[in-house]
Amino acid sequence: MGEPGPLxxxxxxxxxxxxxxxxDEIGFIHPSQFAALNEDIGTPxxxxxxxPKSSFETIFWARDHKLxxxxxxxxxxxxxxxxxxxxxxxxYKVHRSIYNERDDKNASTCPSSSPLRxxxxxxxxxxxxxxxxxxxxxxWNSRKLVLSKKQSLSMFMNELIFSxxxxxxSPKSEQTWSQRRWVIxxxxxxxxxxxxxxxRESELVKKLAERSKMNYRAWNHRCWLVSYMSGEQxxxxxxxxxxxxVLHVADNSCFHYRARLMxxxxxxxxxNKDRDASFDPELHxxxxxxxxxxxxxxxxxxxxxxxxxxxxxxLTCWIRYFACGDDDRSLPSNQRNIKxxxxxxxIDNELELFRSCTNVPDSDFEDHKAQATFAATYMMWLKKxxxxxxxxxxQKLETSRLKSVLTNAYPEKSFLWNSLLELCxxx
Amino acid sequence: MGELMVEKHVKYIxxxxxxxxxxxxxxxxxxxxxxxxxxxxxxxxxxxxxxxEQDEVISWVMQCQHESGGFGGNIGHDPHxxxxxxxxxCITSMNSAAMLAFTHFPILTSQNKKHGxxxxxxxxxxxxxxxxxxCVLLRNLGVAVVSLTFQPDIAALQNEDGSFSGDIWGExxxxxxxxxxxxxxxxxxxxxxxxxxxxxxxxxCKNVDGGFGCTxxxxxxxxxxFCCVAALAITGSLHHVCYSWWVLSSLIMIDRVHWIDKGxxxxxxxxxxxxxxxxxxxxxxxxxxxxxxxxGVAGLSLLEYPGMKPIDPAYALPVDVVNRVILGR
Numbered sequence: 001m002g003e004p005g006p007l008x009x010x011x012x013x014x015x016x017x018x019x020x021x022x023x024d025e026i027g028f029i030h031p032s033q034f035a036a037l038n039e040d041i042g043t044p045x046x047x048x049x050x051x052p053k054s055s056f057e058t059i060f061w062a063r064d065h066k067l068x069x070x071x072x073x074x075x076x077x078x079x080x081x082x083x084x085x086x087x088x089x090x091x092y093k094v095h096r097s098i099y100n101e102r103d104d105k106n107a108s109t110c111p112s113s114s115p116l117r118x119x120x121x122x123x124x125x126x127x128x129x130x131x132x133x134x135x136x137x138x139x140w141n142s143r144k145l146v147l148s149k150k151q152s153l154s155m156f157m158n159e160l161i162f163s164x165x166x167x168x169x170s171p172k173s174e175q176t177w178s179q180r181r182w183v184i185x186x187x188x189x190x191x192x193x194x195x196x197x198x199x200r201e202s203e204l205v206k207k208l209a210e211r212s213k214m215n216y217r218a219w220n221h222r223c224w225l226v227s228y229m230s231g232e233q234x235x236x237x238x239x240x241x242x243x244x245x246v247l248h249v250a251d252n253s254c255f256h257y258r259a260r261l262m263x264x265x266x267x268x269x270x271x272n273k274d275r276d277a278s279f280d281p282e283l284h285x286x287x288x289x290x291x292x293x294x295x296x297x298x299x300x301x302x303x304x305x306x307x308x309x310x311x312x313x314x315l316t317c318w319i320r321y322f323a324c325g326d327d328d329r330s331l332p333s334n335q336r337n338i339k340x341x342x343x344x345x346x347i348d349n350e351l352e353l354f355r356s357c358t359n360v361p362d363s364d365f366e367d368h369k370a371q372a373t374f375a376a377t378y379m380m381w382l383k384k385x386x387x388x389x390x391x392x393x394x395q396k397l398e399t400s401r402l403k404s405v406l407t408n409a410y411p412e413k414s415f416l417w418n419s420l421l422e423l424c425x426x427x
Numbered sequence: 428m429g430e431l432m433v434e435k436h437v438k439y440i441x442x443x444x445x446x447x448x449x450x451x452x453x454x455x456x457x458x459x460x461x462x463x464x465x466x467x468x469x470x471x472x473x474x475x476x477x478x479x480e481q482d483e484v485i486s487w488v489m490q491c492q493h494e495s496g497g498f499g500g501n502i503g504h505d506p507h508x509x510x511x512x513x514x515x516x517c518i519t520s521m522n523s524a525a526m527l528a529f530t531h532f533p534i535l536t537s538q539n540k541k542h543g544x545x546x547x548x549x550x551x552x553x554x555x556x557x558x559x560x561x562c563v564l565l566r567n568l569g570v571a572v573v574s575l576t577f578q579p580d581i582a583a584l585q586n587e588d589g590s591f592s593g594d595i596w597g598e599x600x601x602x603x604x605x606x607x608x609x610x611x612x613x614x615x616x617x618x619x620x621x622x623x624x625x626x627x628x629x630x631x632c633k634n635v636d637g638g639f640g641c642t643x644x645x646x647x648x649x650x651x652x653f654c655c656v657a658a659l660a661i662t663g664s665l666h667h668v669c670y671s672w673w674v675l676s677s678l679i680m681i682d683r684v685h686w687i688d689k690g691x692x693x694x695x696x697x698x699x700x701x702x703x704x705x706x707x708x709x710x711x712x713x714x715x716x717x718x719x720x721x722x723g724v725a726g727l728s729l730l731e732y733p734g735m736k737p738i739d740p741a742y743a744l745p746v747d748v749v750n751r752v753i754l755g756r
Contacts, residue, residue, distance in 0.1 A: 074450040
């Protein structure tokens with residue numbers, strides 16, 4: 001029994017993709033894994049062309065919308081898919097330019113079957129190629145050409161399904177995420193279930209982020225979605241992502257996502273209301289809760305920088321949306337505008353946090369040293385921030401104290417600490 | 428401490444170039460132009476550029492050009508700003524007279540149309556001469572949205588907010604701003620876009636943690652920080668003391684402050700070498716690749732490791748090349 005050739009492999013793969021457009025997960029599997037997979041649940045597979053069905057049993061594995069491809073055939077399969085794609089793209093572009101020219105003169109002279117066939121060939125081959133090489137940008141572009149010409153909602157939706165399958169194997173593929181954004185931009189104006197799509201997108205990121213740590217592109221995509229969400233959805237996302245953040249306190253991305261959601265809420269609130277009465281008790285409460293929550297996390301999970309960075313963000317929110325200027329501060333606290341946060345109390349709170357995070361008797365542990373460093377650089381940042389935005393000088397915080405904390409933790413970095421403190425003092 | 432295995436790395440880079448017979452190498456083929464830039468620059472820094480057959484590289488690179496004028500990552504691939512930029516870098520780092528003429532071509536055409544003709548073989552040859560120099564610039568920037576319609580309107584390369592798109596499909600990213608600015612700077616054409624707006628856009632990508640993201644409000648990323656800071660440096664916007672604040676804070680953020688200790692960093696890079704077969708990896712004992720080989724050698728150059736040509740941190744090209752092209756020395 002002969003080994004199938006490259007073209008037969010490609011035909012077989014494309015046949016499988018054609019027969020199941022709902023494939024949601026793909027993987028490249030080592031030949032030795034096939035036996036175990038087939039043992040589990042019998043042997044499915046359909047035969048294509050002259051190659052007997054059994055030849056493919058150790059090459060492709062498809063079931064329950066999952067597709068496995070043997071690593072043994074990746075190279076010939078890729079070469080065949082790429083060649084087929086390049087030819088199809090070429091023919092399509094040639095045809096398109098002829099078609100466009102004719103279209104100007106007389107649209108009816110163009111036969112309708114041929115462009116359809118070229119389009120479907122291009123979609124078929126680019127699909128096979130992208131499963132194997134997810135960042136092949138030209139292949140994604142060719143699909144954009146066809147999709148933007150067709151303007152069919154169901155085709156756009158299928159593109160979301162297909163690119164999700166690609167992401168299941170390459171969760172950090174920039175081109176694939178970009179394709180999804182392009183599709184969403186195309187359908188955003190004229191689809192009735194955009195909110196539902198946003199929810200699914202957000203879920204997809206969550207799912208993939210669990211499988212691939214530190215996935216900047218996935219989270220960047222989720223942040224991008226925020227501007228398409230409804231106000232209600234933003235609040236839901238804010239609630240839902242809290243749990244994930246607690247389970248991944250070292251991952252900055254989720255905290256950044258929460259920051260993005262909060263900013264959207266603040267923007268909306270400012271937009272909807274008269275600026276003078278911008279105090280929004282709900283937002284005030286939300287910010288306060290987040291602020292206290294992060295403080296708890298900082299104390300519980302020692303030495304996690306993402307938490308400190310999130311606190312910086314929250315503090316800028318206090319300053320930007322709720323802090324008062326010098327005029328208000330001169331009033332006794334009971335006469336101050338309700339929207340203002342008591343800056344003195346805030347500063348005291350942060351000083352207390354700084355003390356509790358730096359007064360660690362046994363600071364030999366790396367986590368505690370990191371915590372002290374983050375606390376000190378945070379205070380350094382806060383000092384500069386307050387002096388720049390509100391002209392407030394935190395007198396209770398001496399730079400010499402910061403310096404001793406930093407050099408105690410990492411004496412070998414004293415050059416850096418000195419430069420930083422110099423920068424901090426020069427305004 | 429070991430030493431840099433220069434000869435091994437040369438051998439490794441040349442071998443990687445030729446590798447086309449397994450899945451791992453072909454699946455990266457859309458990045459081949461990136462590979463060429465990494466490989467060529469690494470060789471140049473180590474003073475080994477003569478090891479490559481220049482005519483071969485040039486003729487291959489030229490074939491990556493798209494009919495719209497932009498460059499793709501390999502022959503037959505769609506054009507994209509990063510690839511066009513890589514083309515510029517590849518061409519710029521090559522040392523031959525023909526290449527220099529080519530690099531200077533857009534500049535020369537605006538002053539004097541005699542030069543550079545022999546090095547351009549494609550059918551676009553005529554167009555280079557029939558259109559005025561803006562078209563040349565458009566071709567080199569590779570932003571197809573303009574070059575497809577051939578409106579010689581430089582401002583259209585840029586979006587209203589000062590950002591740049593990567594191609595006709597409109598994805599925006601601060602990295603494209605860096606690339607556009609660098610490509611323009613290499614061609615002495617920075618005054619043809621709204622630099623003020625471009626800088627403003629880049630600054631709008633800054634976050635409270637001191638880093639930069641790919642769009643305003645996007646999470647900070649070390650790669651983005653490099654692109655944004657370098658773009659600011661090239662446009663002369665990096666004069667304020669707060670920028671050094673950001674840079675230092677960025678270093679803290681990515682926890683690489685100890686890298687400021689030059690000796691430690693040199694040792695770290697040398698430990699990442701494959702001492703048998705050449706090449707450098709992302710960390711000791713990982714698999715090597717040409718990307719990290721470039722970063723390792725470029726890093727050693729920045730750290731003034733003996734025998735390395737100095738590299739310009741913003742242009743990501745050897746200083747002598749930058750001097751030759753930007754300053755005309």
